[in-house]
Amino acid sequence: MKPLHTLRAGVIGTGFIGPVHIEALKRLGVQVTAICGSTRSATACAEKWGIPEVYGDYDYQAMYRSPNVDVVHITSPNKAHVEQSLAALKAGKHVVCEKPLGMNSRETAKVAAAVAKKGSPVFAVNYMCRFFPAVLQMRAMVARGDLGQIIHVQGHFFQDWLLMQTDYNWRLLASEGGKLRAIGDIGTHWIDAVSFILGSKADRVFAHVETFHKTRLRPRGEVQTFAKIDPNTMVPYKVDTEDFGTVLLRFGKSAHGFSNGVHANASVSQVAAGWKCSLYLGIYGTKGSVQWDLQQPNEIRLGRRDEPNQVLQRGTAGFSEDVVGFTDYPGGHPEGFPDSHKMHYRAIYQHIASGGQSPKLFATADDGHHEVRLCEAVLKSSRAKKWVAV
Ligand SMILES: NC(=O)c1ccc[n+]([C@@H]2O[C@H](COP(=O)([O-])OP(=O)(O)OC[C@H]3O[C@@H](n4cnc5c(N)ncnc54)[C@H](O)[C@@H]3O)[C@@H](O)[C@H]2O)c1
Known part of the structure; x- marks a missing residue:
């Protein structure tokens, strides 16, 4: 396998998550050779990180013509993902695209079809929660039958950064982020992680979504994610995306025998005061349960009915050999959100460098x-108030 430093990345988008990709790539030794965004922010980003090629005016096509880019990271807002993905594949670049893959399934089907063609470059969607060692550990435990037959899954993804009427981000607008916001933006991280752990996909949903702030206030221009804005400069607008929702899911047949047809329920909210980024899940089986929260990512709580409960810690004997390749620091030296990105990109770049020989654990x-x-x-179910097949 070629060493990862022989691969060269170009990043589109310089907001909140673009630099998270850059930092993780640099920690892996991957060369970041190009950056694309608004002329001002791309130039500033290039100066900060020492990136040699700058493509301003959002001119991603010019970046795709560079012979110095092997892998493109798409970290622009949701509505640009499909167009930028299709063009990257056409240019023969491997792609790491931020979630969600696109605004609607008519468009995302085109990406799936392009990737399905023989000889297509590698394509990954950034559902990096799969690469927290705890998530890999829970997946291994379910697959080995450590928890027995899985009965049900429960959890939430809660944040509070959109609690106030004056909190603003492009995600609040259906035209910019898609018709579902809380479920689309963070709920899909929960669903993808559970799907990865169970080894099966959700095939039916029953959902209810709600908008608490029917009218919000926004600044006149665009702002970066998590930016603070002066409320006196804001104008009112009608909100057309949900603040919170609850989803019941039925997962289908699993690749292994312990988690077929599992039922799950999750609450998702971006207006839950006190929660910053809590992806919490509990997997309940006939022999025991596991519980995990992204805000305490280095620990899993193992529950038994007739034995004492335990806390399993990353980097110790509590975590099995299966996850060794996905953690770099010993126990007691916490790893978290930036490390999950690093482990995710390592798996993708190893897959590229090995000519597709390493396991494809990332989201396709x-x-x-x-x-x-x-x-x-989910949206259809919430409107019709009934179960809907996916
Ligand atoms: N995987 C994760 O954990 C995670 C976390 C945060 C965001 N995201 C995803 O990343 C994407 C970006 O989110 P963000 O929070 O960084 O947003 P952001 O608003 O902070 O940054 C977006 C950046 O894209 C630039 N941009 C706007 N239009 C563009 C275009 N047409 N081409 C290129 N760049 C363009 C903006 O100037 C800005 O720099 C979203 O799709 C979001 O869902 C994923």
Whole structure:
């Protein structure tokens, strides 16, 4: 396998998550050779990180013509993902695209079809929660039958950064982020992680979504994610995306025998005061349960009925050999959100460098397309008040 530093990345988008990709790539030794965004922010980003090629005016096509880019990271807002993905594949570049894969399944089907063609470059969607060692550990435990037959899954994804009427981001507008916001933006991380752990996809949903702030206030221009804005400069607008929702899911047949047809329920909210980024899940089986929260990512709580409960810690004997390749620091030296990106890109770049020989654990274009179809089923179910097939 070629060493990872022989691969060269170009990043599109310089907001909140673009630099997270850049930092993770640099920690892996991958060369970041190009950056694309608005002329001002791309130039500033290039100066900060020492990136040699700058493509301003959002001119991603010019970046795709560079012979110095092997892998493109698409970290632009949702509505640009499909167009930029299709063009990258056409230019023969491997792609790491941020979630969601696109605004609707009609568009994302085109990406899935392009990737399905023989000889297509590698394509991954950034559902990086799969690469927290705890998530890999829970997946291994379910597959080995450590928890027995899985009965049900429960959890939430809660944040509070959109709690106030004056909190603003492009995600609040259906035209910019897609018709589902809380479920589409963070709920799909929960669903993808559970799907990865169970080894099966959700095939039916029953959902209810709600908008608490029917009218919000926004600044006149665009702002970066998590930016603070002066409320006196804001104007009112009608909100057409949900603040929170609840989803019941039925997962289908699993690749291994312990988690077929599992039922799950999740609450998702971006207006839950006190929660910053809590992806919490509990997997309940006939022999025991596991519980995990992204805000305490280095620990899993193992529950038994007739034995004492335990806390399993990353980097110790509590985590099995299976996850060794996905953690770099010893126990007691916490790893978290930036490390999950690093482990995710390592797996993708190893897959590229090995000519497709290493396992494809990352979310594919098909997985990204499925999440978008699932969001459409959630919306349909919430409106019709009944179960909907995905
Ligand atoms: N995987 C994760 O955990 C995670 C976390 C945050 C965001 N995201 C995803 O990343 C994407 C970006 O989110 P963000 O929070 O960084 O947003 P952001 O608003 O902070 O940044 C978006 C950046 O894209 C630039 N941009 C706007 N239009 C563009 C275009 N047409 N071409 C290129 N660049 C363009 C903006 O100037 C800005 O720099 C979204 O799709 C979001 O869902 C994923």
